[in-house]
Amino acid sequence: MFLILDGNGPQYSQLTRAMKAAILEGRMDAGSPLPPTRVLARELELSRTTVLAAYEQLRAEGFIDARRGSGSYVATVQGGPKLHVSESTIEPPSRYIKRARQVQNRLIARLHHGLRYDLQYGSSLINPALNDVWARELARAAAYTPIDAISSQGLPALRQQVCGYLARRRGVQALPENVLIVSGAQQAFSLAARVLLDEGDPVVLEEPHYFGAYQTLTAHGARIVGVPVDDAGLICADLPRPAPSLICVTPSHQFPTGAVLSHPRRLELLRYADAQQCWILEDDYDGEFRYDAQPLAALRSLDEGDRVIYVGTFSKVLFGSLRLAYMVLPTALRDDFVTAKFLSDFSCPTIEQVALAHFMEDGGFERHLRKARKELKSRREELIHGLRQHAGERVEVVDSPAGMHVVVWLHGYDQAHADALIELAHERGLGLYSMTPHYLNPPARQGLLLGYCGLPLNELRDAMQLFGRCLDEIDVRVPVGGSGSVDGS
Template sequence: MSNRSHFPFDILTVDRSARLPAHRQLYDTLRSLILSGRLRAGSTLPATRGLAQQLKLGRNTVSAAYERLLTEGYVEARPGRGTWVANLPDRPAPPPGAPPAQNRSPISRRGEALATRLQPLRNPDKINFQPGFPEVSNFPFATWARLLARNARRRSGDLLGYYHFSGHPRLRAAIADYVTISRGVSCSPERVVVVTGAQAGLDLAARLLLDEGDPVWMEEPGYWGARSALEAAGARLHPLSVGAEGWALDDAALPAPRLIYVTPACQWPLGATMRMEERLHLLSHAERHGAWIIEDDYDGEYRFRGQPMPAMQGLDRADRVIYLGTFSKTLFSSLRIGFLVVPDALVEPFNRAVGVTGQFTPLILQVTLADFIEEGHFATHLKRMRRVYGERQKEFITLCRQHLNPWIVVSDSDSGMQVIARFTAKMDDVRIAEIGHAHGIDLQPISINYHHKTPEQGLLLGYAALNERDIQTAVMALKASFTEAGKRRAPKLGSI
């Protein structure tokens, strides 16, 4: 038998400006009231029509919240009798001598390492100055949609089940052919492991190859995403310094490594290309120490002067290099398809591990990408985008030099989808990024890529995703941001 509730339901509110849907807000509120005991067992809830009128919501919205409470057992309902709070069992008391729950970490030490790693926020409502975002207006979506629809109509059994955890055979073969011809990688389809993007590949490799405390050489400055994956796997990172003179491979302070992470084609974030003698020297280090090298080739396809330098993996006689690639930079970011080319000794472990971790991409997307590569659309798109990005970089740098010279120096780059803007005076790049956000632009500070040395201050400006109009708007917004920052630093009258 239900009882009339004395709870003042007229105090319930819904925030229409919040991102959380109204039905979820209502569900969360009622669930919290039930669990806290403020809504007691047997108390009746208002009729959906009346509560909807009170909150100025659609009746279906209130019904959706009630349905979820009913499904999860918080309330009971019968036709004609209304909805009332279920008689829930008491929560179990902690065992004698157990520490207070609030003193326990809610997650494991490995979970803490994962959850506290740096992850720069993306702001989709801003003009995108973030590095690594490709142009999408030139992507042949009509061709992609046609290929995707064709594969969807096939309803092939090998695309609809739990198969091919390491990648669909056709895509593995297409990737092997592509990287062998265009990047000089020594590869067979069996050595290709398809994953959900480069970050997933880094995470998989780090967890599979590293034990707690293993020494890793990590570029300094270096890619924050790699640092996050390596530290989360328990690595002890040692800075492999990169500067105007190249990679400091003979630094006596570096211990014998278990793994080495490098971006030789277009160093992140400095944009340098590793010289041939450095590549051979690094391979010699790996062979001598029995270490693995992760060669992150994220921007290897984009070189604007001369031919792209072949991947270091093709020079590897000792089979110590794990080659990491992604289609998120060459096609579109949300595709979430990357791949590893692993040494023969690691083929079976990686094939098994990728099934355990669940880092595999939907097979229908994989075969669509295989079609896109096999039919020549990928090569055509890359050729077009090299030209577009080369022209866009020139235009962008010209505008920066015209309007931003008092604050930054921007140099052109032979490769990559971003350029470095170095400050002409002392400024805080994180603060500049915050001011830029208020002016409608999404920026990445250089300083977040430094993990050991005193960070350089500046901005890593991704120009690839901006058309001509956006570039002009973004440069003027950046100018306004620097102007505002200068006013904030200027002393007020009478303060001297």
Template structure:
């Protein structure tokens, strides 16, 4: 094979880079076949009219990138390179276009000025200075953390603080040994699915209920049993007939309808679990925020038989960006976890756990929760007042005693999608409930989720006014 690369001494690229590019192009195009032995460094220097150092630099770069193979005492050989690799990289071959329906604008849902998202929290009152100080103190106090993975269940000191807080504020019956620190509800449910799928193949879910929870159960192969809601929560009678032995519930603030399960129904639910050997997964996603009375005690705190898994988080009261939650396992599941699931260490960074531990140790956490409860109660009142002022009586407010969202049931001929679209034309973003239904028993009137946690107080009334104009003008 005749190799006589043409290099330009006065070119913009160094000579070794020109030689490198020439040989690379010949290999990728197939002009230099796989296994072909290239001229020695001395021979190539003569062919290219350059010094040996230039050739050696080009060869070494080609070896480093995998285009050449260096064999001791044998020389340099072309590697087996697929032709399309360079073609795609240089754009000379067609690249599969991204389907239009898969494209998504970054932060599209945040582009609305009046964004009534149910999971966005207030950032103006986030304790930035205190949180920063806890991170800095954690770096100074625990430098050895960088050398180890940490406790599989999460840092012991954080679990100790959590257990104290949960016993005091949420009436839980728990010890630090029962707590597992995780990165969100989906991860917690996925982990629980691994531990329960073989013994509890049918999972009951509220209908309507949190769609993402349902998806996790489906991905793990559960048969789902939709349980309809009554005025005070899921139907215990329907649960008893479902054949399920595991149920996912949101008793402190049902999602999305917002009702609070009373003590009498909670006792019936616990009795069902005890009699059937069932398991209750209690998602207390925003239990700190109830506005007409004190926060509702946890279902787990009423459990005497060890049938409840409690899941809480730092998202609503602090920040969803942390992606940090926790599970409290009953003794039965804790035993199985310790025997079979120690290969799943906590995915939450140790520094973040340490910072939260210090934030709780110093009393900042409960002070912050009280502050946010007051703030959200004020926003909640502003929202209800704005609805009363601007919406017609045919709009019914549901689930308005707790949490960071309400439902608006709208008496209209418009569909859910049409209501949301009309709102968007007025720069208002509200959210559907339809995806939360598993069965086809959707209500005759559309119900729209209206969150208020992340809304500025000054924007709440204007957002509702625009919403009323979009729907009724």
């Protein structure tokens, strides 16, 4: 216990004043146990009699409670001096923080936290059986992992497993020495910015795009250039000249629209990067989940010029709290990225890497993916069925049989009315998410991203009934026009 005696008067009085100050200033929380008198006397090099006298005085004044057979605990104390609090806002201490403050929006991911029916996109599938398996893997890994087994690039066994998985499932041929284990896809974007960009360098983002990438790149000082997408993905004819330093794409399942980058455009994009000597970051955030066919081969599998930085994540397909992802790096950039990773956080947690490597080697990872794909397909079908039944022609669902969310366009809604719908749904216990934050410029029409990972089938059914009732109420408040149909079967 950190206590400073002031040197004035008897030692028991000094100790009493020091402990009072700690309690009143909040350094000792109400209900927290106090150390035994022998222990505290030894720590402070005081006699036990001195400590006993201080405890008795504090009990008499109501600062601590004595519990027979249990010890002494901090009491709940009203009032007392206020803690010194520094200024709540200061001028940005750096250009980076100035930019970061401008783009910071942590509220989007937790906008509807705690609601009964939260259609949050980007969350992982909750699988209680997987929790038990993972607990066993962690226990095994803890027993077999040397305490000094640390590698900035990542555990060799895990990098080897990543290569085997990518070859089987994503068509990517990679060497373990070109794989880097990172703490989530967000760190991958941050490392790419550090390695490839100086302040003011242009970066292409899809329009619309993943706002997390926009935030990270903007905070690093990149100049964002939006290139629109259509039903065939990024419109490569609109790529800028002179070329950007980096192009960020989600070719297998464009986020958020769900479009798939067509084969001709993939080749066009690779030719552009090779000719212009710029780099492509391929964010394959949910490429494992496709429900109408086998997953498409990744853009990296076509990359003969070694211009593509491939990013995949375990957080989306296993647990959001796992915070492990991987990058397949062009050989020319490998050492620079490993250095940047070392300077960022030295290494990802080794025990988790050992557990994951064994989980993949044992076949558990791909078994989980097969089960998750089947379950998510059922949830997607339930969501779309509910939209047909309860929303009808008032919405249009984008036909994208992949991923972990559905895009719904609202017929006849402007921004104000879409916001009113989201607010009303929140009041009723339903979390809806707008497409607008993913655009550099406000979109021409209003849409929603509806995630289906976090709710079982029966709750998705109830959520769609509630969504329909919210649409009914908004229709009464604000007449909307338009026609269309819900497809996406």
